[in-house]
Structures are given as C-alpha cells and as structure tokens.
Amino acid sequence: MKILAPIDRFDEAERLIQAGADELYGGFVPTGWKDTYTMAGSINKRTFQEAQFESRSEIEDTIRYAHEQKASFFLTLNNDYYSRKQYPLLLNEIEWAVSAGVDALLVADLGLILEVKKRETPIELHLSILSSVMNSQAAAFFKDLGVQRIVLDRTLTLRETERIISNVKDIQFEVFIMYGKCPNIEGLCTFFHRDDPKHVWPCCLKYTISSVPPNSELKETLRAADAQNAWCLNDRGRACGLCAMYDLEKAGIYSLKIAGRGRYTDDKVRAVRMVGEMRRLLASGTDRQGFYRSATDLYKKTFGKTCNPFVCYSPDLRGKIL
Numbered sequence: 403m404k405i406l407a408p409i410d411r412f413d414e415a416e417r418l419i420q421a422g423a424d425e426l427y428g429g430f431v432p433t434g435w436k437d438t439y440t441m442a443g444s445i446n447k448r449t450f451q452e453a454q455f456e457s458r459s460e461i462e463d464t465i466r467y468a469h470e471q472k473a474s475f476f477l478t479l480n481n482d483y484y485s486r487k488q489y490p491l492l493l494n495e496i497e498w499a500v501s502a503g504v505d506a507l508l509v510a511d512l513g514l515i516l517e518v519k520k521r522e523t524p525i526e527l528h529l530s531i532l533s534s535v536m537n538s539q540a541a542a543f544f545k546d547l548g549v550q551r552i553v554l555d556r557t558l559t560l561r562e563t564e565r566i567i568s569n570v571k572d573i574q575f576e577v578f579i580m581y582g583k584c585p586n587i588e589g590l591c592t593f594f595h596r597d598d599p600k601h602v603w604p605c606c607l608k609y610t611i612s613s614v615p616p617n618s619e620l621k622e623t624l625r626a627a628d629a630q631n632a633w634c635l636n637d638r639g640r641a642c643g644l645c646a647m648y649d650l651e652k653a654g655i656y657s658l659k660i661a662g663r664g665r666y667t668d669d670k671v672r673a674v675r676m677v678g679e680m681r682r683l684l685a686s687g688t689d690r691q692g693f694y695r696s697a698t699d700l701y702k703k704t705f706g707k708t709c710n711p712f713v714c715y716s717p718d719l720r721g722k723i724l
Contacts, residue, residue, distance in 0.1 A: 403658040405659045407674050412463045414667050421671045422678030429478040430455040446478040453664030473671045474505040480530040482510045521550045526550045534589030538569035545573045559718040564653040574656035579672040582661025583641030643715025644696035
C-alpha cells in the first residue's frame with residue numbers, strides 16, 4: 403500500500419519522502435482566483451493560506467524533487483461544485499498542472515470530471531472523499547466516468563469497504579488512515595472551517611438537547627447529542643486507523659491517506675513514520691493479532707495515551723481486538 407501525505411511547502415518534500423511517503427498532495431490558489439473569489443471561495447477545500455503553496459513555481463520544484471525520488475504529486479481541485487463562470491480560471495489551472503507534470507487531480511465536482519474527459523486532458527483523476535462514495539454502485543458510476551482512483555468515505559466499516567473493492571475491479575481505492583476524522587459525512591457537510599484559534603469549528607461545538615416535558619421519542623436525538631459532546635472532548639487531530647491496515651491490505655486498498663493540509667510539518671512527518679512502521683511490520687509477515695497489538699502500542703507510545711472510539715477510523719474493528 404502507498405502512503406499519501408499532505409504537503410504545503412517545497413521544504414517539506416524531502417522530510418516527507420525520506421520518512422516514507424510515496425505520494426504527496428497539495429493545493430494552490432492562483433492570484434486571479436483569490437482576487438475574484440477570496441480565500442473564502444478557495445479553488446480547493448482549504449480556506450486558509452497555511453494549507454496552500456505560495457506559487458506555481460514552488461509546486462513545480464516540489465514535483466521535480468518528488469519525481470527524482472520516484473514519488474508522485476497530486477493537485478487538489480476538490481470543491482464539490484464549481485460554477486460555469488469559474489471554468490476559464492479552473493481550466494487554465496488544469497492546463498498548467500498538466501504542463502508542470504502533476505500526476506493526478508483530486509476532484510469532486512461531476513461537471514469538472516465530465517469537462518476534463520470531454521477535452522481528453524492527459525491527466526489522472528482521483529475522486530475526492532467529498533463525492534461520498536459509500537457503495538459499489540457509486541464506485542462503478544465514477545469508474546465508468548473515467549476516474550482512476552476513489553477515496554472512500556470515512557464512515558464506511560471494514561466490511562463495507564471490502565465489499566466495494568470486491569465488486570468494482572480495475573480501479574484504485576484509497577482510505578484515510580491518520581488525522582482529521584470528522585463526525586459528519588464530509589461530502590454532505592456545509593460547515594465553513596476557518597484557521598483561527600479563536601473560533602471553534604462548527605463540528606466541534608458542544609451542545610445540549612432537552613425535551614420539556616420528557617419525550618421518549620427523542621431518545622435517538624439525545625443519544626446523538628451525547629455522542630457529539632463526547633466527540634468534542636477528544637482530539638480529532640489524533641485520529642488513527644493503524645490497526646486496520648492488516649485488513650485494508652487484504653481487502654485491496656491501494657493507498658493510505660494522511661489528512662493534514664495546513665498542519666505543522668513535524669505532525670505530518672510523524673504520521674508518515676507511524677504508517678511506514680506498520681507497513682514494514684505487515685511486510686514482515688506478522689500475524690493479525692500481533693499486528694493489532696503493535697498498532698495500539700505505537701499509538702500510545704507516540705501520543706502518550708490509548709486510542710478511543712471517537713477518533714478511531716475503524717471502531718467496528720476496535721471492539722474485536724481490545
């Protein structure tokens with residue numbers, strides 16, 4: 403399985419690749435786009451500059467270095483919708499990406515996928531998690547449109563993931579493995595996320611729900627509120643799916659994605675090293691239970707505490723091994 407890592411600056415490339423990353427993904431907001439739509443209307447799903455390269459030339463340097471190291475670079479153009487008015491700037495960016503040697507575009511907008519295919523643009527398309535592929539029919543639909551890789555939704559169980567991969571052949575599948583677990587279905591989320599320590603992201607707000615008088619029909623709603631409150635007490639930035647790697651490899655996952663555009667470089671490198679360490683253990687032929695124990699031990703050693711179901715990418719597996 404490949405390791406896909408986020409990158410925001412050229413000077414991160416060497417550390418990430420040396421740590422074990424096989425693929426890098428990042429974004430850039432062109433000046434023309436920023437002047438017209440501001441960062442709030444970013445060309446990709448990051449609305450803060452810390453999660454963007456500063457220039458095309460910096461991306462070009464990153465691509466050259468990555469290719470020298472036999473690694474790949476993917477460009478994020480993954481908004482779930484672009485208007486026709488935005489297409490001239492968008493297509494100009496894609497034309498540059500092809501000439502710069504970008505290996506694939508990370509996309510979500512159906513109209514953009516159709517436009518790229520209609521123009522026979524010579525570049526791979528990787529379908530973002532924002533397209534919410536949650537079953538075999540959806541995966542087959544996008545495969546027929548010509549995408550080469552699909553990032554599966556975070557909410558899928560291991561069994562559901564295995565079923566999709568077994569039903570849809572001749573396409574690559576990717577899953578998130580570290581950081582950034584979200585309590586919502588990302589492709590259906592309309593929350594706005596700011597990179598501002600004074601503002602809590604909407605998905606992390608603590609809230610309560612009550613009924614006057616008490617109403618038994620609200621039990622599920624109250625349970626959901628309790629889960630949200632519990633979620634708020636945990637660090638989504640330390641989300642982890644390491645213990646699932648044994649099963650994900652057997653299922654046929656092609657690439658393991660680390661979330662974290664805009665995070666500190668040390669955090670990104672740490673995650674790459676953790677995934678790389680577990681990948682090496684897989685290659686050594688360890689047994690399943692031993693792999694699970696090693697994964698949970700590595701998490702505790704790295705973060706100083708045991709993992710918990712609210713930041714676990716495979717809570718369905720967690721119940722069977724802990």
